[in-house]
Amino acid sequence: MTHFTVKKLNTIIIPVKKMERSIDFYQNVLGLSLDYIEGSMAWFTIGDETSVMLHTIDKPEPVETGIVIELMVGDLIACVTAVKHADGTIIQEPVKREWGVIEAVIADPDGYRIWVVQPT
Numbered sequence: 592m593t594h595f596t597v598k599k600l601n602t603i604i605i606p607v608k609k610m611e612r613s614i615d616f617y618q619n620v621l622g623l624s625l626d627y628i629e630g631s632m633a634w635f636t637i638g639d640e641t642s643v644m645l646h647t648i649d650k651p652e653p654v655e656t657g658i659v660i661e662l663m664v665g666d667l668i669a670c671v672t673a674v675k676h677a678d679g680t681i682i683q684e685p686v687k688r689e690w691g692v693i694e695a696v697i698a699d700p701d702g703y704r705i706w707v708v709q710p711t
Contacts, residue, residue, distance in 0.1 A: 601641075605643065605646070610628075610645060614645065616679070616699055621662070631648075632644055632647075662705060664708070667694075671685060683696035692709060693711055
C-alpha cells in the first residue's frame with residue numbers, strides 16, 4: 592500500500608513535431624484555450640483544472656504505443672466537421688455506443704488518436 596494519494600490528473604503532455612501546426616489544431620480546430628507559450632512548450636486548459644502541454648521534440652514516440660486522450664464535447668458532429676474542414680484525419684466516423692455515448696476518433700497533426708464523445 593502506498594503512503595501518498597494521487598489528487599488529480601494535472602497535465603497531459605503531448606510530444607509534437609511542429610509546434611505552430613499543433614497549436615493551430617488544438618486551439619482553432621478543437622477549441623482549447625491557449626494559456627501561454629514558453630520556449631518549446633505551449634499550455635492549454637480543459638475545463639477548470641486539467642492542462643494539456645504541447646512539447647516540441649525531435650522524434651515523438653510512435654503513436655501506436657501511446658495512451659489515448661478522450662474529450663467530452665457538447666456537439667460531436669460539429670467537432671468532427673471542424674476536423675474535416677481543417678483537413679484533419681477522421682479515424683472513425685461517429686458511432687452510437689451502447690454505454691451511452693456517441694463516439695468518434697480523430698487524429699491530431701502528429702497522428703495521435705483522440706476519442707471524442709458526446710453523451711446520448
